[in-house]
Amino acid sequence: MENTMKKTALYCRLSKDDEKDGESSSIKTQRTMLMQFAKEHKLLPVEVYTDDGYSGLNFDRPGFNAMLDDIVAGKIHTVVTKDLSRLGRDHLTVGHYTEIYFPTHSVRYIAVNDGVDTANAQSSDFAALKNVINEFYSRDSSRKIKAAIVARAKDGKYRAKVAPFGYLKDPADHNHLIPDPETAPYVAKVFELCASGWGNHRIRDYLRENRIACPSWFQHARGLQDMSHMFPDEESR
Numbered sequence: 443m444e445n446t447m448k449k450t451a452l453y454c455r456l457s458k459d460d461e462k463d464g465e466s467s468s469i470k471t472q473r474t475m476l477m478q479f480a481k482e483h484k485l486l487p488v489e490v491y492t493d494d495g496y497s498g499l500n501f502d503r504p505g506f507n508a509m510l511d512d513i514v515a516g517k518i519h520t521v522v523t524k525d526l527s528r529l530g531r532d533h534l535t536v537g538h539y540t541e542i543y544f545p546t547h548s549v550r551y552i553a554v555n556d557g558v559d560t561a562n563a564q565s566s567d568f569a570a571l572k573n574v575i576n577e578f579y580s581r582d583s584s585r586k587i588k589a590a591i592v593a594r595a596k597d598g599k600y601r602a603k604v605a606p607f608g609y610l611k612d613p614a615d616h617n618h619l620i621p622d623p624e625t626a627p628y629v630a631k632v633f634e635l636c637a638s639g640w641g642n643h644r645i646r647d648y649l650r651e652n653r654i655a656c657p658s659w660f661q662h663a664r665g666l667q668d669m670s671h672m673f674p675d676e677e678s679r
Contacts, residue, residue, distance in 0.1 A: 448519040450485040451509050452476040455493045455528045469494050472524045479554055485520055498531030513547050525555040607657035628654055 454472040469492055480488050489512065493505040512518050521544065523529050529551075530536045540560060544551045551560045594601050599617035608629030612618040628649075635645050655663075 447487065448517060449512075450480055450488045450520040450522060451512065451518045452480060452488050452490045453492075453506065453509055453521060453523050453528065454490065455496060455498065455503070455505070455523075457497045458495065459497075467524075472528065475524060475554065476522050479522060479552075485522065489518070498527055498529075501530055501532070501535055513544075513549055518549055520550040520552065522552045522554065524553070526553045526558060529553070604661075607660070625657075625660055 452473065454469050454476070456467060456469050456472070460467045473490060473492075476490075477488065480486055489509075491505040491509040493503040496503045496506075509518070509521070513521075521529075526536060526540075529539065540551050540558075544560060552558065591601065594617070600611070600619050601617065605611045605619055605622070608622055608626045609619040610622045612620045632645060632649075635648065640648070
């Protein structure tokens with residue numbers, strides 16, 4: 443006989459912005475906290491759903507969608523999160539789930555740290571205000587990050603993870619680029635040929651005839667990019 447016992451969904455989410463809060467917001471910490479809560483409140487058995495690296499303003503998350511599918515399938519009776527912000531940071535969408543979607547599917551929702559429990563109407567009075575605060579926090583953080591990026595760009599600071607072909611990151615300042623002695627001459631040659639009126643195809647043929655490797659090969663040779671799948675039968679050159 444198929445086991446139709448409903449479970450408690452423990453939902454954990456972490457975005458890049460949340461990582462600055464350290465271990466207190468980590469997926470591992472959330473899972474441990476929610477497991478302990480479920481045991482203490484006799485909410486076993488449980489199913490854990492996780493979204494690592496997803497913004498609270500984005501509700502198209504694999505773990506979240508999997509949980510919704512199980513709710514529709516009638517497998518979940520309760521959803522538990524660390525706080526309301528783990529469910530999401532858009533107050534209208536979070537309100538839809540806590541006040542309409544979950545009740546419609548006879549699902550209880552608990553946000554442990556915020557003291558929200560839809561089984562207790564009074565505990566949800568503060569939820570609407572908390573949702574607005576969570577959304578404001580997320581949008582304010584996004585504005586600050588964008589402003590910082592623009593300011594660094596205007597100041598001439600390089601901010602990408604990897605230096606472009608022909609350059610290296612300055613060991614003394616990773617926001618500053620210096621010419622790469624090995625590859626810069628190739629870049630200079632391409633510019634020289636282009637300025638002389640050579641087209642893309644002619645320059646490509648020149649590079650091939652002179653056996654000048656592509657940029658990704660230099661990355662591979664320096665251990666910065668794995669290209670072994672492109673040369674399965676060849677030894678590294």
